[in-house]
Structures are given as structure tokens and as C-alpha cells.
Amino acid sequence: MSTFVFPESIKSRPTYGKLQNRLGKSYFFISDAEGAEAIIELASNDPGLMTKSHVVYIPKDTGDQYLKKLDALNINQLYVGPSYSAAQSRILQTFEQAHMGLQVCLTGTEGLIGQALRDAEAAGIPYTSIQTEHRGSLSRRMQCVHCKGITEDVILDPFVCSHCGLNLFVRDHYSRRLAAFQGVCIDAEDPGNVPESVELYK
Amino acid sequence: MSGAEKINVKVTNIVKLNDLVTRFEFKRTDGGLFPTFSGGAHTVIELQDGDLIRRNPYSLMSDPMDQDRYSISVRRDDEGRGGSLFLHNKIKIGDDVVLSHPVNLFSLDLRAKKHLMIAGGIGITPFLAQIKQLDRSHGNWELHYSVRNQSLGTYVDDLMSMHPNDVNVYYDDEKNFIDIINLLDGQPLGTHLYICGPKGMIDWVVGEASNLGWPSESIHYEEFLAPQPGKPFQVKLSASDKVVNVGENESLLEAIEREGVDAPYLCRGGACGQCETSVVEADGEFIHRDHWLDDEVKLSGKKIMPCVSRFNGKTLILDR
Numbered sequence: 001m002s003t004f005v006f007p008e009s010i011k012s013r014p015t016y017g018k019l020q021n022r023l024g025k026s027y028f029f030i031s032d033a034e035g036a037e038a039i040i041e042l043a044s045n046d047p048g049l050m051t052k053s054h055v056v057y058i059p060k061d062t063g064d065q066y067l068k069k070l071d072a073l074n075i076n077q078l079y080v081g082p083s084y085s086a087a088q089s090r091i092l093q094t095f096e097q098a099h100m101g102l103q104v105c106l107t108g109t110e111g112l113i114g115q116a117l118r119d120a121e122a123a124g125i126p127y128t129s130i131q132t133e134h135r136g137s138l139s140r141r142m143q144c145v146h147c148k149g150i151t152e153d154v155i156l157d158p159f160v161c162s163h164c165g166l167n168l169f170v171r172d173h174y175s176r177r178l179a180a181f182q183g184v185c186i187d188a189e190d191p192g193n194v195p196e197s198v199e200l201y202k
Numbered sequence: 203m204s205g206a207e208k209i210n211v212k213v214t215n216i217v218k219l220n221d222l223v224t225r226f227e228f229k230r231t232d233g234g235l236f237p238t239f240s241g242g243a244h245t246v247i248e249l250q251d252g253d254l255i256r257r258n259p260y261s262l263m264s265d266p267m268d269q270d271r272y273s274i275s276v277r278r279d280d281e282g283r284g285g286s287l288f289l290h291n292k293i294k295i296g297d298d299v300v301l302s303h304p305v306n307l308f309s310l311d312l313r314a315k316k317h318l319m320i321a322g323g324i325g326i327t328p329f330l331a332q333i334k335q336l337d338r339s340h341g342n343w344e345l346h347y348s349v350r351n352q353s354l355g356t357y358v359d360d361l362m363s364m365h366p367n368d369v370n371v372y373y374d375d376e377k378n379f380i381d382i383i384n385l386l387d388g389q390p391l392g393t394h395l396y397i398c399g400p401k402g403m404i405d406w407v408v409g410e411a412s413n414l415g416w417p418s419e420s421i422h423y424e425e426f427l428a429p430q431p432g433k434p435f436q437v438k439l440s441a442s443d444k445v446v447n448v449g450e451n452e453s454l455l456e457a458i459e460r461e462g463v464d465a466p467y468l469c470r471g472g473a474c475g476q477c478e479t480s481v482v483e484a485d486g487e488f489i490h491r492d493h494w495l496d497d498e499v500k501l502s503g504k505k506i507m508p509c510v511s512r513f514n515g516k517t518l519i520l521d522r
Contacts, residue, residue, distance in 0.1 A: 024415030025387070098391040101415035124315040124392015129417030 002034035002135040004201070013172040014114065016134040021046045025101030027053040028094060030116040032084070034136030035108025036066035042105075043073045050075045054094060056087050058112065062136075084115050091116065095123035107133040111141035111152055114179035121176075138200050143180035144168055150180055156197040158186045167194045204466045205246060205257075206303040209236065213297045214271065223324060223356045224290055225275045227264075228301060235269035239304035241332030242396075242424070245272065246470060248300035251288050255459070258285040259426055259470050261327040261398075262304055265334045272301060275356065277324040282428055283451055305468050308398065308424035310335070315392030317343040320380065320407050322399025326356060328424060329398065333365070344368050346385065348399070351375040382410050397423040426471035427491060429453035432512045438519040439463060440482050454508035458522060465508065465522055472510035479506050479520050486515010 006015065019042045027049060029039055036057060043050050054077040057070060070078060081087040104120050106113045113132050121127050139155040149163025157170035161183065168183030175182065187194050211228035218224050230236060239262055249256040264273035279286045293299070308328050310317060317336060319329050326347055336343045345365075349355040351373055361369045372378045386395070395416065397407045404423045411421050431451045438445050439458065448457040455477055458465045468476040472492030481504055490500040492507035499505050506513070506520070 022415065023413060095391055100386065100389040100391060100393050100420070102391060103415055124313065126417050126419030129419050 002037050004134065004138060006134075007201075009172045012174045014110065014132075014174055014176075016113065016132045019105050019107060019131050019133045021049060022103055022131070024103035025052070025099065027103045027105060028098070029053060029055040029057075029105045029107070030087075030091060030112065031055065031106070032058040032108035032112040032136075033060040033062045035106075035112070035133070036062070036070055038107040038133045038135050039105075040066070040069055040073065047074070052076060055079070056081065056091060056094075058083060058087060058108075060109075084112055088115075088119070091119055092123075095120065095125075098123075103131070104129075105131045105133075108135055109137050109139060109153075110134065111139070111179070114141060114174075114176070118176065118179040127176075140170065140200070141180045142168065142170065142183040143175065143178050144183050146185060150178075151183070154183075155199055157200055158194060158197055159183070170200065204464050205468060206305050208248070209301050209303065211272070211299060211301050213293055213295050213299065216293070216295055219275065219356050220354055222354060223275055223277050225263075225273055226289065226293065227271050227273045228299070229271050231298065236272055237303060238269060239266045239331070240306050240309050241266050241335035242308035242310065242328045243304035243306035243331070244308075244328075244426075244469065245274065245304055246302040246468075247274070247289075248302075249285070249288055249293070251284075251292070256285045256288060257456075257467075257470055258289075261308075261331070261424075263327040263330040266331050267334075267338065275324070275327050275330075279428075283431065285428075305474070307469055307473050308396070308422060310341075310396070311394045311420075311422065313392075314394035314420075315342065316390055316394070317341060318385075318389060318393050318395050319343060319345045320382075320395070320397045320399070320403070321345065321347045322403040323349060323354075324356065325397075325399035325403075325424075327398075329396070330357060330361075332396075333361075337365075344370075346370045346372065346380050348372040348374065348380055348403070382407055383414070386411055386414050386416065394420045394422065397421075398425075401425055424473070425493070426469070426473065427493070427510045428471070429456070429510050430491065430512075432489065433514060435513050435515070435518065437513065438517075439522045440519055441522055448512070453510065454506070454512060458508060463522060467509060470509045472507055475507075477507055477509050479508055479522055480504065481506055482519040482521050483517060484513070484515070484519070485517040486513055488513055 019038050050073045055075050056079050106116045139153040142151045142154045144161040147164035151162040158167050161168050166185045167187050169186040171182045173182040210231040214229045215227040244259045244261045246257050246259045260274035276286050276289050278290045397404050434450050442463045446457050446461050466476050468474040475494040489512040491510040
């Protein structure tokens with residue numbers, strides 16, 4: 001099962017819903033990995049929806065697991081790419097040329113949803129009108145608050161910053177502007193005293 | 203004292219714009235500067251009409267950055283409760299009146315990539331201030347303004363000469379109507395929609411936009427309700443220990459104020475939520491007319507908005 005119920009946390013921690021078929025002229029899905037399942041589910045409730053949809057899909061470590069199923073959905077425009085950064089110029093251009101009535105649906109990991117949300121909001125779509133559904137890995141996109149470097153797909157807490165090498169504690173404190181959770185040095189007072197890493201939510 | 207802070211002003215100019223609409227201009231009595239405001243803000247004008255104090259909200263339509271004067275444009279309503287008639291017939295240049303500080307319940311969303319404005323009749327007034335504000339910041343906007351006929355096209359000439367490419371006027375008597383579906387369809391992403399006009403127009407435009415998938419966050423509208431006359435009724439105020447008789451032509455809020463109870467308010471038009479009052483006990487039927495309470499609360503009979511809503515029945519006790 002690719003769904004997970006996040007425990008209650010601080011206000012800045014993003015929460016996610018479930019994709020719904022809303023009224024709209026056209027649909028734009030941005031999705032990664034197990035997020036494909038949410039699209040397939042929505043399409044099974046309303047097959048017509050996909051003929052007015054543009055899907056940007058980043059399989060990540062699911063490889064070609066969902067590609068055949070997505071292909072079978074009769075999606076108007078389907079792009080499969082290696083990463084969010086690789087797809088970003090296409091995403092930004094799609095927003096630039098889009099019209100009001102576009103429904104934006106984001107589904108997959110938190111890093112993907114956060115980055116797409118940031119770009120959709122910058123394109124003028126009200127934040128609260130964007131649909132999101134978390135699926136798959138519980139890994140996070142983290143910003144090191146010390147060197148400002150971003151480490152993608154962090155699943156262990158604490159972890160080592162991939163830029164400056166500090167041992168970082170994974171916080172629920174989130175920045176919508178950066179589309180990243182905040183990682184804070186865990187052994188600043190007592191260098192080297194680092195608790196053993198555990199998997200998030202384990 | 204309830205409501206926004208007050209400013210004593212003098213009427214400095216009265217300009218009849220057409221058969222129905224007149225502009226009133228004010229300067230401060232103390233010679234000072236008015237606060238700036240944001241386009242879409244309204245002021246509540248206080249008028250002493252014999253024993254009666256009339257308090258009516260009107261959109262400020264002067265330049266929001268002009269601290270020297272405030273202006274409102276008032277449509278005469280022969281069927282109304284007399285506030286606009288009093289302004290049209292009794293107010294003279296040099297009269298002293300009281301205005302409230304501006305309050306904005308219809309502000310521009312400045313994150314918008316484009317502002318699409320739909321006005322009907324006297325609903326043009328908040329847009330006049332918004333257009334001046336956007337003009338100064340080089341904003342991207344477009345106005346579609348529907349009027350009954352040429353002679354009632356308030357400010358059409360000014361708008362057309364200053365913004366010929368951004369203003370579109372539609373005349374009912376020439377069977378010239380806003381083609382709303384085609385207008386909404388194809389608007390760039392990030393457009394915000396603003397509607398001010400009669401209720402029918404607001405419902406129509408909001409309905410079409412929602413059908414096309416416009417998010418509710420991008421749709422803004424302003425409809426001031428004037429309190430409607432109704433059957434007289436009695437209300438007990440538990441906190442101030444008073445019994446108030448609400449007359450046929452006054453609102454519940456006005457009756458409470460007449461008895462010297464300082465009840466909170468801002469818009470006096472059922473929109474802002476400021477006058478929300480808890481019901482202690484009620485035996486009868488509420489006549490809810492506001493845009494503030496949701497249907498569930500209205501049905502519960504636990505709250506009432508005394509600025510526009512009334513009551514019909516045996517007992518009403520309010521926590522005021």
C-alpha cells in the first residue's frame with residue numbers, strides 16, 4: 001500500500017488530501033513514483049478525464065512499473081522524465097501558457113509535491129486550490145539551515161548534509177518558499193555525539 | 203465606540219452625474235489629511251436626520267492616494283429606506299457629516315497576474331478606486347461594465363477617455379450584454395475575477411466561473427445589502443438588560459443603537475461579520491439575510507447578524 005497517515009504535527013508541516021475529480025477545462029498532473037497509483041485510481045472513476053490531461057511523471061525507483069498502465073489511460077499528453085529539475089522547464093512553460101480553469105493535481109513524494117506546489121503558486125494559482133495526494137516513500141527534501149544546501153530523498157534521521165557534512169536532525173519545520181524541511185545540526189554542543197539514525201516514522 | 207474610527211468632515215462639492223447618481227466630496231473639518239486606503243474600501247457615512255442617525259456604507263471612489271479629499275457616488279434609491287434620498291435631497295455643500303475610517307471587504311489580491319473586473323450599474327464605484335490604484339502600480343487589469351443606457355452610464359466617459367483599451371461598456375437598451383463564458387474562457391492563469399453589481403449579476407458570473415473550474419479563491423465579489431423593512435418585533439438584550447422594540451423601517455442594529463447600546467459593526471451590509479450576536483433564547487422564526495453566517499449556523503438559530511436580519515415570533519433574547 002502506497003498511502004500513509006501522517007501523525008499530527010506543527011502547523012508548518014504540510015498536509016495532503018485525496019485527488020478528486022473537480023470541474024475544470026483541463027487537468028495538469030505532476031507526479032512521481034507511486035503517485036502514478038493515485039492518477040490510475042482517479043482515471044478509473046472517470047476515464048474521460050484523461051483526454052483533457054497533461055501528465056508529467058517521474059518514475060524514480062519504480063522504474064517502468066507503472067508506465068504501461070499510464071500508457072493505457074489515454075492521456076492527452078504524457079511526459080516521463082528522470083527528475084523534477086529535468087521536467088521543470090516543461091512544467092513552467094505549461095503554467096505560462098495555461099488558462100484559468102486548469103486544475104492542478106500533485107501526487108507522489110513530499111519533495112515532488114512541494115516543488116510543484118511552489119512553482120504552481122508562483123504561476124498565480126491560489127495555494128489552497130491545488131490538489132495534493134501523498135503516495136509512496138516517506139523521504140523528505142531537506143534544507144541544511146547552516147549551509148543552505150538541499151539534500152533530496154532523506155529517509156534517515158539524523159542524516160549527513162550532502163553539502164557541508166554536518167550531522168542534521170530532521171525537523172517538521174517546513175518552508176513553502178524553499179519547498180524543503182529544515183535540517184538542524186544535532187551535535188553542535190557536543191561534536192561527535194550523534195544518536196544512531198533511524199528511518200522516518202519507524 | 204463601535205465601528206471604525208470616525209472623521210469629522212465637511213461636504214465640499216456635490217456633482218450630479220446623471221438622473222440617478224450624484225457624487226459627494228468631503229474634506230476634513232480639522233484641515234488635516236485623510237488616511238490613504240486600498241481600492242475597494244468603503245466608508246460608513248453618519249447623517250443626522252432629525253432624531254434619527256442614519257449610517258450608510260458607500261464605496262470610496264476617489265483616488266486611494268489622495269489624502270486631501272474623499273468622494274462617494276450615491277445612486278438614488280426611491281424604494282429604499284431613505285438614506286440615499288436624504289443625501290440627494292437634504293445634504294448641501296458646507297454641511298458637517300461624519301465618515302468612518304475606510305474598511306476594505308473587497309480588496310484586490312495583489313498576487314494576481316491579471317485583474318478582471320465586472321461591474322453592473324452603481325457597482326462601478328469600488329472599481330474606480332481600484333483602477334486608480336492599479337494604474338499607479340502599472341497593474342494588468344480589464345473592466346467590463348454593464349449599464350442600462352448611455353445616459354445612466356456613470357463615469358463611462360471618464361473611463362473610456364483615460365483607459366480606452368482596458369474598458370468595455372455594454373448597454374442593456376442596445377441589447378449589448380457581457381459574453382461571460384467567452385470572456386472567462388481563455389483568461390491567463392493567475393487571473394483574479396472581481397464582481398460588483400446586482401445580486402443576479404454576481405450569482406451569474408460566479409456560477410459560470412465555478413463551472414469553468416475557476417477556484418473560489420480567485421473570485422471576489424461585493425454585494426452590500428441594505429436592511430429591508432419588515433414586521434415590527436421585540437427583542438430583549440440580556441447583557442444590557444433592556445427591551446427594544448424594532449420598528450418596521452429600522453434594522454435590529456439601528457434599534458439597539460437607538461437605545462444607547464454600543465453594539466459592534468463595520469459594514470452594516472451583512473458582509474463583514476463584525477456584528478455577529480449570540481442568541482440566548484428564541485421562540486419564532488429568524489429572517490437571516492446576511493452573507494456571513496453559513497447555512498448550518500443560520501438553521502441552528504444560535505446566531506444573528508442584526509445589521510440586516512430580522513425576527514418574527516414571540517420571544518427573542520440576545521446576548522448583547
